[in-house]
Amino acid sequence: MSLIGKRALVTGGSRGIGAAIAKALAAEGADVAITYEKSETAANEVVKAIEALGRKATAIQADNADVAAVQASVEKTVAKLGGLDILVNNAGILKLGTVKDISLDDIDALLQVNVRAPIVASKSAIPHLGKGGRIINIGSFFADRVPGGAGLPIYAMTKSALTAFTQGLARELGPNDITVNVVQPGSIDTDMNQAAGPFGEILSSLTALGRYGTVDDIASFVTFLASSKAQYITGAALTVDGGANA
Ligand code: NDP
Numbered sequence: 001m002s003l004i005g006k007r008a009l010v011t012g013g014s015r016g017i018g019a020a021i022a023k024a025l026a027a028e029g030a031d032v033a034i035t036y037e038k039s040e041t042a043a044n045e046v047v048k049a050i051e052a053l054g055r056k057a058t059a060i061q062a063d064n065a066d067v068a069a070v071q072a073s074v075e076k077t078v079a080k081l082g083g084l085d086i087l088v089n090n091a092g093i094l095k096l097g098t099v100k101d102i103s104l105d106d107i108d109a110l111l112q113v114n115v116r117a118p119i120v121a122s123k124s125a126i127p128h129l130g131k132g133g134r135i136i137n138i139g140s141f142f143a144d145r146v147p148g149g150a151g152l153p154i155y156a157m158t159k160s161a162l163t164a165f166t167q168g169l170a171r172e173l174g175p176n177d178i179t180v181n182v183v184q185p186g187s188i189d190t191d192m193n194q195a196a197g198p199f200g201e202i203l204s205s206l207t208a209l210g211r212y213g214t215v216d217d218i219a220s221f222v223t224f225l226a227s228s229k230a231q232y233i234t235g236a237a238l239t240v241d242g243g244a245n246a
Contacts, residue, residue: 002227004029007081009074011035011064011121012091014043016190017138020215021088022057023049024223031056033077035091037063056081064091064117065109074124084128086226089118089162090138094192096151107154114158119165122180126173133178134226135169137162138218141186141241147206150199159184163237170235179234181225186241188213208243 008025012018013034022032023046032050036043036059043059050057058080062069078084093113095106118137125135140159146152163182170180187203189195195204195212204211221240224230239245 001029002229003086003223006030006085006226007033007077007083008086008088008226009033009035009077009084009121009125010088010090011062011073011117012037013046014039014059016192017185017188017215017218018088018090019046020219021090021222022046023053024216024219025086025088025226026050026053026055026057028223028227029055030086030226031081033058033060033073033081035060035062035064035073037061037091065112067116067120070117070120071124074121074128078128084125085130085132086134086136087121087125087129088136088138088222088226089121091117092138092192094155097154098151099153102151102154110154110158114155115161115165118162122169129173129176129178131177132228132231133173133176135166135173135178135180136222136225137166137180137182138222139163139166139182139184139237141184141239141245143182143184143237144239144245166237167235174234179225179231181233181236181238183218183222183225184237184239184241185218186213186239186244188215188218190215203244206244207241208246211242213240213242
């Protein structure tokens with residue numbers, strides 16, 4: 001177990017990629033707090049699964065569009081777990097729309113949840129992170145390339161913004177021996193992007209492997225980045241996409 005004694009916060013840990021990351025970090029020995037917006041029951045199930053591994057866990061309701069809620073989620077994590085070593089900014093939303101037609105409300109929501117919240121959570125976490133601390137952002141392979149026809153410009157822009165933020169913050173925190181990276185998943189079978197959904201076939205065909213990835217494909221990589229084995233990786237955008245951008 002490589003994460004014994006570490007304390008982690010995973011935003012959006014009630015479902016999908018975040019739930020898998022939370023459980024994988026706990027399986028490596030970390031105590032884990034998760035946040036959720038609406039799925040209280042699912043969040044409590046993740047907490048139970050982590051506790052069954054013998055680790056501490058807590059679920060915190062926080063809408064990442066709300067700055068005060070994001071700040072409070074970090075402070076509640078520190079209070080409950082006794083500190084913070086690993087922040088995983090995973091919570092994200094997808095809203096499709098052409099630039100011509102997407103509403104200003106949807107643009108604001110994408111910016112607030114996908115960009116401002118990771119910045120605010122990092123800002124709140126930094127005073128708590130010691131040497132060996134980790135910030136791991138969950139971006140998207142759409143930060144590199146933006147396939148046409150799917151209404152992706154604004155969502156993709158939020159994920160590109162996260163990549164630049166990651167690079168700059170890595171420079172800022174490097175002297176403190178804290179690493180900052182962004183993991184860019186490809187198509188992963190979750191509620192947000194179902195393999196059996198309307199885009200499943202076309203997105204599978206984009207990959208070199210010819211299929212969607214699983215939440216565990218991302219969780220295992222995030223767990224590696226959180227460990228001391230990844231101590232020299234920082235400021236990196238690491239794509240886990242089955243070769244979709246190859
Ligand atoms: P899901 O929609 O399956 O799960 C989203 C999670 O984020 C849930 O826990 C949800 O909480 C939480 N969440 C959503 N909105 C908010 C909010 N306003 N405040 C707090 N929490 C919120 O998404 P995925 O697991 O698929 O995606 C996770 C991350 O991975 C996202 O950042 C996404 O952009 C990224 N990603 C996903 C890809 C994919 O193919 N699945 C591809 C590339 C990137 P609740 O359950 O309460 O709603």
